[in-house]
Amino acid sequence: MTAVVLDGIVLGLQLGLLGVGLTLVYGLGGVLNLAHGQFAVLGAIVIARMLDASFSLWVAIPVGLVCIGLVGLLIDLTLMRPVYKLRGEERVLLGLLLMLGVGTIIDGLLEWRYPIEALSIRISGDPVPILGVSMRIGGLVGSGIALVAGAALFVFFRFSTFGRATRSVIQDEEGARLCGINPATVRTTIFALSAVLAGLVAIARAMTAPIVVTGGVRLTILALIVAVVGGLGSVSGAFLAGILLGVVSTVSAFYIGSYITSIILLATAAITIVFRPSGLLGHRP
């Protein structure tokens, strides 16, 4: 049981990091990025291609993250401009449809060009005993990445001037503008950051299981579930929800069967919406 829960936490930290990117972009401008998982896969495939070309991991990883960050930046500066001109429901719908389109295009391109490409990162080292369970080193390093990224985000949002400005736009966009904060700049920066975070998730996950070209949709769905359960717009909520769902997922896979895990995760999200519409740590604007 301990082993299953620890595995759940390893998975959960990655899920949390995955959900954070989605939740931030939604909280800032109402765009539900349905290409978030595809961003992760795209980053992974860039890294995998570079590894194939015999670059070292230390070169491939930064290049992959920069590439996916640039893709995010470019999409925000082009496709998202008309979206942010709209208000309310229209903005949500157009944003969601455009990003669904982007996700489909990324999926199609990757499956067409690199159908059998995949990213696995093998970390050599003996398993480490934790609470009497021997944990594989890959999972631990992956969790470490997610933890460090989570802590860095926490510090950024709590203590940096730009991080606080970001939260202010999420809480009250008009109030933020009156303080001299340009919401468009904040949204663009965070959209690119969110894409980089997606790439980071792919790297962390690739240390326990391969990231394949067709894996994007599943990651997007997971990100969506985590963001909903955590409360759209809440960073700490996303991590809390990630860990909760990670544990729920490994425990149900172990005791019931993995075929039913997705349904249990979706049910958890549905139950959250019914009983806590604003998520674990979310707040209604």
Place this chain on the structure above:
Amino acid sequence: MAEDLLTVSALSAGYLGEDVLSEVTLDVASGEAVAVIGSNGAGKTTLLRAICGLLPTTAGSVHFGQTKLTGLGAHSIARAGIAFVPAERHLFPTMSVRDNLSLGAYPKRHQHAKLEFVFELFPRLEERGGQHAGTMSGGEQQMLAVGRALMSEPRLLVLDEPTTGLSPLLATEAYSALAKLRADGLTILVAEQQVPLALSLADRGYVLDHGKIQLSGQAAELADDPGVRKAYMGVT
């Protein structure tokens, strides 16, 4: 007479293609307090939002000193030195009082002197420094909204009905804080339904009705004007 700090010329603005404001012209000189008075629906909020870049204008222009503001975004106008306190406050509800204040100074990092100034004006805010803005009383939220606006060291403070939701006592207190700021030399433009309060603060006033300036003059003259007394001060 000091030179004009804010010059609004024949400004028109509205909603969904229909003008609510028609060709409003007003000016505020440096160091002056000016009131825009009018009843509910007269267009006061529309006028202030158009000046501050929160609402697109359809005609006319706004100048701040030599700078043309027309067409600039609200954040640029804020950075140019106009701080707007909307009637709904627009605070950041789940951030502390101190975080709200420090965002008022965005993107400046050195805020100590200004923070002390705000805490001196509103000691209540210092006591509540760590509390979330959303959990404070209406009067405290009003102080925080004004305090946040002051953090940017504005050259012009614009307030929309600062007495909204306040008891008569708190409303009077809010105006005495504004009077202190005015005595310190801050330039103020305030829109208000509570005409006696506004005219007690202001040097000059404009009467806005149906989106047009109907009358303007020294505050004392307006306060004595039979039409103004009848329409806005409950004198029959």
